Amino acid sequence: MPAGSTTAKAPAKTPAKRAPRAKAAPKAQPAPPPEPKPTALGIRQIYKRFGSTVALDGVALEVPEGSFFGIVGPNGAGKTTMLSIVSGLLRPDSGQVVVHDVDVWKDPNHAKRLIGVLPDRLRLFDRLTGAQLLFYSGTLRGLDAKTVKTRVDDLVTAFGLDGAVGRLVADYSAGMTKKVALAAAMIHSPRVLVLDEPFESVDPVSAANIIEILQKYVAAGGTVVLSSHSMDLIQRVCDRVAIIVAGVVLDSGTADEVRGGKSLEDRFVELAGGRKAAEGLEWLHSFSE
Numbered sequence: 001m002p003a004g005s006t007t008a009k010a011p012a013k014t015p016a017k018r019a020p021r022a023k024a025a026p027k028a029q030p031a032p033p034p035e036p037k038p039t040a041l042g043i044r045q046i047y048k049r050f051g052s053t054v055a056l057d058g059v060a061l062e063v064p065e066g067s068f069f070g071i072v073g074p075n076g077a078g079k080t081t082m083l084s085i086v087s088g089l090l091r092p093d094s095g096q097v098v099v100h101d102v103d104v105w106k107d108p109n110h111a112k113r114l115i116g117v118l119p120d121r122l123r124l125f126d127r128l129t130g131a132q133l134l135f136y137s138g139t140l141r142g143l144d145a146k147t148v149k150t151r152v153d154d155l156v157t158a159f160g161l162d163g164a165v166g167r168l169v170a171d172y173s174a175g176m177t178k179k180v181a182l183a184a185a186m187i188h189s190p191r192v193l194v195l196d197e198p199f200e201s202v203d204p205v206s207a208a209n210i211i212e213i214l215q216k217y218v219a220a221g222g223t224v225v226l227s228s229h230s231m232d233l234i235q236r237v238c239d240r241v242a243i244i245v246a247g248v249v250l251d252s253g254t255a256d257e258v259r260g261g262k263s264l265e266d267r268f269v270e271l272a273g274g275r276k277a278a279e280g281l282e283w284l285h286s287f288s289e
């Protein structure tokens with residue numbers, strides 16, 4: 001027997017009672033990619049000239065349902081022209097716009113029921129009071145009087161216009177006019193809101209209020225497309241962005257994709273061709289009197 005070996009038999013181990021093996025948890029499957037959202041607004045190869053000025057040079061954009069979509073671009077880039085075409089106010093030379101599968105230019109009546117518009121140059125019936133204007137807007141959209149009245153009351157409260165609705169719109173300040181026009185654009189609960197510079201002239205408290213209204217609208221499945229010169233605001237509230245320069249979309253996508261790690265303002269300045277040096281105005285510094 002080899003040294004070191006032992007004859008003592010180890011006591012036979014009574015097999016420990018095994019706990020019943022827990023069923024293996026099913027392997028976690030990677031979450032399927034989210035279904036792409038349907039297109040709320042499709043802008044397809046839009047061209048528009050005014051005489052020799054090319055305002056839109058083949059603009060194409062897809063805006064998914066439930067987006068808060070911001071359009072930025074320098075003065076004269078074509079933002080208003082594009083939003084006017086999208087909302088059926090201006091006919092393109094060629095191209096197509098669809099809103100929830102309805103062709104804006106083939107079926108304008110149907111398309112306009114789906115869209116609420118805040119145009120750039122407001123042409124409101126300003127000899128009406130705010131309340132009359134809102135009532136008129138709702139009635140024009142085919143709502144019955146009782147529904148319009150309820151919605152007018154809700155909108156007036158939401159936009160903080162309580163003290164102003166009895167006055168003529170012609171006497172409103174620029175910001176109040178913007179707010180009443182925005183309320184009028186929403187009264188028929190459209191599926192897409194097209195807003196050209198909605199925050200221009202609006203004070204910061206009212207702007208925050210409007211943003212909250214729009215965010216709730218988007219959370220409920222509505223789609224907002226707006227233009228603004230406030231890069232900070234667009235960066236803060238929009239989940240998708242397009243940068244338009246000289247009638248061409250130079251970049252579009254999620255806000256993070258477009259920013260590419262920079263601020264939206266820096267990216268905008270980069271695409272818009274950089275800042276111009278403020279030279280040649282020396283005469284401005286030699287005051288006449």
Ligand SMILES: Nc1ncnc2c1ncn2[C@@H]1O[C@H](COP(=O)(O)OP(=O)(O)OP(=O)(O)O)[C@@H](O)[C@H]1O
Nearest residue numbers: 050053054055073074075076077078079080081082
């Ligand atoms: N009715 C019109 N007649 C002639 N030219 C026009 C008309 N409307 C727009 N344009 C021209 O088309 C181009 C695009 O103008 P648009 O108003 O769409 O620009 P924008 O991006 O909205 O500018 P801004 O930021 O200054 O509001 C500009 O060169 C403008 O002068």
